[in-house]
Amino acid sequence: MGEIGAGNTAKLVHNCASMIIRSGIAEVFTMGVKAGVEPDALWHALRQGAIGRARTFDRVGDRYLQEAFDPPSFALALANKDLRLALELADQFDVPMRAARLVQEDFKEALDRGWGNRDSQTPLLLQNERAGVTIKLSAEEVQAVLDRG
Numbered sequence: 001m002g003e004i005g006a007g008n009t010a011k012l013v014h015n016c017a018s019m020i021i022r023s024g025i026a027e028v029f030t031m032g033v034k035a036g037v038e039p040d041a042l043w044h045a046l047r048q049g050a051i052g053r054a055r056t057f058d059r060v061g062d063r064y065l066q067e068a069f070d071p072p073s074f075a076l077a078l079a080n081k082d083l084r085l086a087l088e089l090a091d092q093f094d095v096p097m098r099a100a101r102l103v104q105e106d107f108k109e110a111l112d113r114g115w116g117n118r119d120s121q122t123p124l125l126l127q128n129e130r131a132g133v134t135i136k137l138s139a140e141e142v143q144a145v146l147d148r149g
Helices: 006-034 039-048 076-092 098-112 124-131 139-147
Strands: none
Touching: 006 039, 006 076, 006 098, 076 098, 098 124
């Protein structure tokens, strides 16, 4: 992993990401089930979607790690519309959506910056700015990591 302690840092990053992702899944599942979709049908549908068929951490390399947000595969403006509609559905069924509302704040900031025609992952750059870091790998570096398995 690198310097002493890097392995522990990687473990903490992985476990924290896992907890955040699972919490987000619970959030959207409660919305879907409360809106009338059976849990097994909902799980099946989610698994068949673009993100459901991909390994989450592999997809990070496609755009975010390379800062490759143009041309978009799914424009931020369209993603924002879907997020807004999902939050309206959640409101209709009185489902709290804490994580989604945080995402919506970042989407709004990104849209205010004129990023609506960029990829829906563009708001991830806001976190880089807040943390004061630059994260960018070349396509070759991303592929080298993927090739390691």
